[in-house]
Amino acid sequence: MNASNLHVGGGVQVATSLIGELTRMSALPPSLVIWASAAVDKNLRQLGYDLSALPAYEVVNSHGIRLLRSPLRHRFQAFGAVFTVFGPLYVWNLAGVNITGFAQYWIIQPGHEIDVGMGWRERWLSRLRFKVQAAFFRRADHLVVELDHVRDGLLRQGIGKPASISVVRNCLASLYSQPASWQPVAVPDSDADIKLGFVGRNYAHKNTRIFPAVIDELQQRYGIRASIYVTFTPQEWAHCDEAFRRKVINVGPLFVAQCPSFYQQMDAVLFPSLLECFSATPLEAMALEKPLFAGDRPFNRDVCQQHAYYFDPLSAASAAQAIAQVFLAGGPKPGAMAAAREHALHFSSPKQRAEQYLSLLMQAASNKHVELKET
Template sequence: MTKRFLINASNLHVGGGVQVASSFLSEIAKSEARRTNLSFALSSEVESAVGGAAMLSNVSDDVVSLNVNGIDPWNVEALNFFAQFDCIFTVFGPLYRWNPPFKSIVGFAQPWIIYPRNEVYRTMPFLKRLRNRLKFWIQSQFFKRADCLVVELEHVKDGLVRELGVDPARIHVVHNCLSAIYRDETQWMDVAVPPSDGKLRLGFVGRNYAHKNTKIFPEIVSKLRECHDIEALFYVTFTEEEWQASSPAFQEACVNIGPLAPAQCPAFYRALDAVVFPSLLECFSATPLETMAMERPLFASDRPFNRDVCGKHATYFDPGSPTDAAHAIAAAFKDGAPNATAMRAAREHAFSFSTPEDRAQRYLALLSSDLDETQQDI
């Protein structure tokens, strides 16, 4: 009997998960070979991101619209649908099935699980901290049920072995990569970035989540002024609600551009003198790769998720010390413009780190060794 395989993106509704899934599916859609034993389950958000299920019609006749939200034991439609397959690749989990009747390959991208003693917890009220720990403990038990786990960087594999005791042989590292947009300037869109009146233009791309550690921006601006005689201004991309919730001191030190479409990000990076990425907790973030691709100096928190991506192509600082961050920034700019040769080397590193094509091939290879080899070229 022919085995049936499913690429499952039914549980992805926001953020980077939707972007990774849509990029993966776009690469598959380039294939000219039909895969009669390969099916797809797409959430509404993923389906919208790829321009509709018809985008995959040249690859498969079985593209299903399906929305799964968290632990949903009453979603009989999903349970019955999944039971048809011999192997399911859930792009990012967890997949909430305790004893799945199929081989389960699950993408893992939950830093709270592999860094359970992180400093962000210490800033939370007791009950919120307790709820979060319980939620991530439950998720970890389902991740452990997967036959294989797919991670984006080496530090994540190390964390799964260390914290969950997962056999390293069950963990596959498939690097994330730049969006294809960065390779095609014709797709770029303009964004209005107000002038800085001669101040150093520092930027940050992302939401204002606690673990992003953006609270140190006003202190970095103060330390640059007081200790290094450098005037600086931060440009951020918060929602209006996040901006209005920011303190007066934060709003004085920063300018809010608002959320950006992916195609606007290259123009935003180009308008900056440098990017500061002070995050405390990630599995992977695209911001460091994007910054290097746009040949902008990157100042990043000294954490494994940044070092795994950037290597020698970033300047690292202690994310708990605005003074250290300011010193790193000042040292880089004290002699004028950053080194053009170093910026070009960082760009080359970013583009060679991984590609959407490489990632798609690696994902497909994980589904099964007995997928028809003649159908794996995309």
């Protein structure tokens, strides 16, 4: 089980949840080997998981396409099957079965509105990068996606066949039902009327650039003073322009165990993303009974259904209007928040996801073993 390539963002959260669930399983296959990046390992240890319960666990760090020139690539050849939690796996000819998690939506929806808005050089480099990634995804024997619409997109692009793509729904980490495991995070105070939070990286598709305009719209049109809190790395924060840094508050990147505490200190969660295969942020917000203001996109409606307040993510005015309608009417209704929490808690199960991932890996390894014996 390979999580050596996950160093930031939602991938670290998923791998932490997955490996954490595996530590709780009895009678794990003795041949199971788990590789975790240093970032995943740090989160696992902060959450107190018993890593000694795993048959073989090692901290290994791989870094994207650099794996092609790294001696580490040879170590992958020792396994009958490799399940890379989120790929691509940059090994061209893997001796064992190559199972890869797919979460790169740009590949299955080329010509998206973000792509169109890029300069020619950035657009060219982006397209080249995703062509390379697509080539490695095509090398996988089996792909794993989180929602049906992603599987459909892969098939439209000719990546994989129906029988070689599995849908395993993402879910809320069990952490969110274990308050004793939550760790504090310092959130600077402000004199705002409402605090809006965003958990995630500052990628272009996250559409965080609208945040200053949302703040202005709320103040000027509705008389609401809002603060927006983000969780950017120092490098991401340094690349934000001065106007953004003047209006938005950065608390820095969070450990997985700090995310619930961050949400608790917010009045609502703002999620204007334009492009996702799946994001756990909506489920996390709903689980903590925080009103979720989300971009009106299919990937959000698939997950949140009627439990989010939707707006046009390309319009700061639309986002401000959605927020103002809720808070000028006295805030979210407790009954609606309770229903959203129930929806999030029952969307899918971390234990079930771990069992499905493990089953795919061990079945592939078993089939490979039989194949080698017959040969």
